[in-house]
Structures are given as structure tokens and as C-alpha cells.
Amino acid sequence: ITGILTAISLISGLVIGLVLAYRSSAPINNLINSLKKQLGLELSTGIQDYDFIAGNISSLIASNRQLEQELHNQVPLIRDAFIKRLLVGEFYNEEELAAASAQAGVNIKGDAGYAGLAKINTYGGSDSRESLAESSVARLIVRQSLMEAEPDMLVTDWGQDKLAFLLLRTSKLAPDEALVIQRLQDLAGTLFSHYHMPVQFGMGRPFEALADVGRSFGEAAEALDYAAFTDEGGVIRYEDSSRDASLFYYPIETETRLLNTIKSGDGKEAMRILEHIAVRNFQERELSREMTEQLIGELKGTLLKLLDQKAGDDPEFTENLQWRIAQIQPFEGTDRLLGQMGEMIGLYCSMIE
Secondary structure, three states, rough: HHHHHHHHHHEEEEEEEHHHHHHHHHHHHHHHHHHHHHOOOOOOOOHHHHHHHHHHHHHHHHHHHHHHHHHHHHHHHHHHHHHHHHHHHOOOHHHHHHHHHHHEEEEOOOEEOOOOOEEEEEOEEEEEOHHHHHHHHHHHHHHHHHHHOOOOEEEEOOOEEEEEEEEEEEOOOOOHHHHHHHHHHHHHHHHHHOOOOOOEEOOOEEOOOHHHHHHHHHHHHHHHHHHHHHHHEEEHHHOOOOOOOOOOOOOHHHHHHHHHHHOOHHHHHHHHHHHEEEEEEEEHOOOOOOHHHHHHHHHHHHHHHHHHHHHEEEEEEEHHHHHHHHHHOOOOOOOHHHHHHHHHHHHHHHHHH
């Protein structure tokens, strides 16, 4: 009896031990087999299992650190790309802007401020290696000078001889325009006296919403273009540059922004852009009859582009809006024009929603 009980106990203990050992080793074996399959190795290779796991974990850690270093090196590029998108007005809602700013590590401190463009006149125009090296050094000096003058200023390269900058504040804390211009004037004088580097600053009109950054930056570019013909130095404001009032204002960038805003269903922002176009053309300029007809035709063409992209979705909706677009007349007054286009934008945005 003692021998039988001892044998049963030994056999039972062996079976239980084997079951528990299999349960403990199964996840490790599955992990090893999975790694071998990914690496293209035979499952029955004689590699020591724990050495195999240790080697692959070490390789994984090294790869992870290399990836972290590469991502860290990409941060300045992501930051510059974010600032460029913000300057040209490529963000169409607050959620997209918040996500992009978090990825780039840029703290948006307000929705009001100033956008501008700095041009270094000594450099540019030559593609030699020495000229490119000099222009890079010049851009670095101007960038550092701008950030020393305003630590919160966002600065990015804009071509070989230009730098774009953006100063953001809340509406209540936004610095006075005269103060900003005076600081830039002083900076231009300092750069010329220390480095013999003539720098021109183009300034757009102040903006009170991030959606207007693109408008302000475009005005800064226009002011700088005007300064190139007049040889004016220092700071050139958009208000001081001469504008040809015989032509209507409806640049490709504004049309693209209007299209994308409507397609995203943001009717409020689309109407704000439309009102800005009306102010620039009917209040700041005196357009001739021909130019007015051309402008209205361009606006009608923008709406027709939207319908063309949605032509197959709802024929009845498309026909209704086509009829409404055809009813727009050039000389019925600004208020009526905005009202008619606002109704069509509202219908389109409702359909998108």
C-alpha cells in the first residue's frame, strides 16, 4: 500500500508539474516563435531562447532610442512647417490648429497680433556656395535679433533672403502698433550699424483673429514688394504702400481658403472671408464697371467649383444652387450680394453637415 500510494503521488506530482511548466513557458515560446517568424528564422533553430530574447530586446531599445533622436531632430522642421501654414492661412478650424500646435510644440498665446516679412538686401541673387553660406548666416543673425527683441515671436525662413515673423498676443495685451514699428526700426538700425546689413521690414495691418493671419501676412508681402520699387528702408506698413485701385482684390490664396472653409462646413468663417473681400474691393477701392463684373464672375466661379465637386451627390440641390448663382447680378449693391452669397454658402454648409 505504501509503495502504491508513493507511486501515485509521484506520477500525479509529475503530471501537475508538467502542466504548470507548460502554462508558464507557453507565452515565452509563443513570443520566441513570433520573433523568429518576423526575422525569417526556422522555428526549430538551436538558438538559446533567453539569449535570443535578450538580443532582440537590446536591438529594440537601440532602435527606439535612434527613433527618438530622429524625432527630436525633426522638431525644428515641424515647427517651421507649422509657422508657415499659420502664416498662409491653411488652418480652417480651431481643432486642427490646436493639434498642429501641440505637435510642433508651439504655444499659441493669443489670437491677435502682427505678421510681417523681413528682407535682407545685401544677400540673394547669387546661387554660389559662398553666397548661400553668407545668406544663411545673415538669416541666423536676423532671426536671433528678432527673438531677442521679442522672445515670444515666431520666426521662420521665407526663401533665401527673407524671414517671416509672427507676434501673437491676446487682444487686451497686444502691443501698440507704433511700439512694434519702433522696435523694428531700432532693430534695422542696429543690424546696419553692427553688421552693415540693410534689412527692410514689411508690416501688414494688425489682426484680431487667427483666421486673419494670412490676410495680414499677404499685406506685409505687398508692402515689401512696394518697398523694392521705392528703395525705402526700415519698416514699410501696408497702409503706406500704394495700391492699384483699378484692379479688384481676389488672390488665389483667398479663393483657396474660401473654398476649403466652405467644404469643411464652416459657414461663419466663410462669410467673414467674403466680407473681407467686399471691404477690400468696395470700400478701399473704387472699381470700374468692368472690374466689378469680373470680380462677381470670379466669385460665382468659386461657387460653381464647389457644385462641380458635388455634382453627382444631389442633382436637385445642384440645380437649385446653379439657379441661385445665375440670379446674382453685379450692380445690385454690396449688401444684396453678400446676402445672396451668404444664403448659398449656408445651404452648402448645411448639406456638408
